[in-house]
Amino acid sequence: MTTRGGTLHAPADVRFDDGERPPTRLPLVVYVLALGTFLMGTTEFVVAGLLPEIAGDVQVSVARAGLMITVFAVGMIVGAPLMAMLTLRLPKRQTLIIALGIFAVGHVVVALGSSFALLLAARFLTALATGAFWAVGNVVAARAAGSAASSRALGVVGAGAMLANVVGVPLGAFAGQLMGWRGPFWALAALGAAAMALIASKVPSDTDGDQAGSVRSELSALRSGRLWLVLAACATTAGGVLSTYTYVSPLLTDRAHLAAGVVPLVLVGFGVGALAGFLVGGRLGDRRPHMTTIVAPAATTVLLLALCLLSGHAAPTVALIALLGLFGLGANPVLISLGVRFAGQAPTLGSALTVSAFNLGTAIGSWIAGLALASPLGATGPAAVGTGIAVLTLIPAITIALIQRRRPAARIQAATA
Known part of the structure; x- marks a missing residue:
């Protein structure tokens, strides 16, 4: 790999198997980031199992309540590159922590909100944070693993979101039936706050050494x-x-x-x-x-x-x-x-x-x-x-x-x- 401005890059046209031996184990930070994408994947799709309850509570149709999913998708499309530009001069670790903080706040707003317009705004804000976390987290994971294991590291990070479909979303729907639809959002807010502390302690400080x-x-x-x-x-x-x-x-x-x-x-x-x-x-x-x-x-x-x-x-x-x-x-x-x-x-x-x-x-x-x-x-x-x-x-x-x-x-x- 070559170094440009303090950032590690694989040369543009080398293969991933360019002689560097892949590590037998991935760094711990990769699995920490996978936990973050598990939360992001859960919040993106958990709404689908709660739509009837949300619609009845805020007095809109189920079809209209489905806009909470659409708005989130739009926020991800716009938010990932937008937030990448806005946080360009911030250290990677700080960006991840801020994104999780906004993620937690967005879920608190949804859990407390009674206006459907407010719920949509909070979902859009959460999607912006999700896009920022995902984009920066991918770079941190690939860099930590090295060029010979970058795809494997990104597979683990992405698997966190896939695990959300297997575990997180069904658990969220089940919890919503037991505690009401706001319960899963409170839980995700608490988990987002806990993930902030985990990122702060486990993401190595050398990811903050990039020149802006x-x-x-x-x-x-x-x-x-x-x-x-x-x-x-x-x-x-x-x-x-x-x-x-x-x-x-x-x-x-x-x-x-x-x-x-x-x-x-x-x-x-x-x-x-x-x-x-x-x-x-x-x-x-x-x-x-x-x-x-x-x-x-x-x-x-x-x-x-x-x-x-x-x-x-x-x-x-x-x-x-x-x-x-x-x-x-x-x-x-x-x-x-x-x-x-x-x-x-x-x-x-x-x-x-x-x-x-x-x-x-x-x-x-x-x-x-x-x-x-x-x-x-x-x-x-x-x-x-x-x-x-x-x-x-x-x-x-x-x-x-x-x-x-x-x-x-x-x-x-x-x-x-």
Whole structure:
């Protein structure tokens, strides 16, 4: 790796397996950051299990209460790069602590609020903090692990959010039934405050030694064509999988004829698959990054197409959804790592833009899938949309692989000329 202005960067066109031996164990800070993303993933989706209670309490329709999810997604899209710029001159550790503080305050406001407009504002504020934590946390984790294990570290950090779907969101919904919908928000506020102390004590001080960059140098990352290809892959891989996942319930009940009570168990299967996919994809990505980013979307496309064709049969549908979690999100930690690397001297902005791209793809894909659900395709419409979006991921993924393959050859030719 090379050092520019006190910040560690892998050279722009080396492989992840460039001779540096991957560590057998990841630094503790990686797991601390994974705990933070567990809280972020929980708060993003816990609202889905509490919508009827929230709607009844603040006297709005369930559909209108769903804006709490939409507003959060918009906050993540805007907030990640915006907060990366606003906190540019702050030490990384301080940024993480401030983000968790805002996260905790936002949940207290939701827990106390009675106005729906206030709830939406608090959710947007929480999303800004979430975007900042995720973007900076990715950079800190990748730097702490080193270039030879950066994808594995990002896989662990991302697995925290996937674990939220398996454990955090169901627990939050269950707690909401026992204590009322405000209870989970109080709990998340308390956990956010506790995480502040943990970050303060466990994130090493050497992450604070970066020289403050300028907005101009950060924005120079936008000139990287490879970064834009990564962002396109982030958007399409998320859009393909999560457009289908958003409307998987009607697919299971209307097409596969499963009882509504079985649906949460199928969603847990998806969550377990996604958790494994993040961990396995991150580990494979350190050695074979481009193979991972090509094989994962290719397998995802096949799985989504099979889901369209076999959704009338319960057993294959359940198995396909679990496999969709495994392959559909397996390339994400590698894409984040590539985004950080291709951003050059602006790793935080690169990380932030990948967060925005994932959320933008999810928002657009879910919107198109909703239209397809109301079309003659019915319950299979979202899976058909997902198939079309997922296959598009192969275009930027293959292009990146070809560019990276040509760059070493070009250097060799220049050296022998």
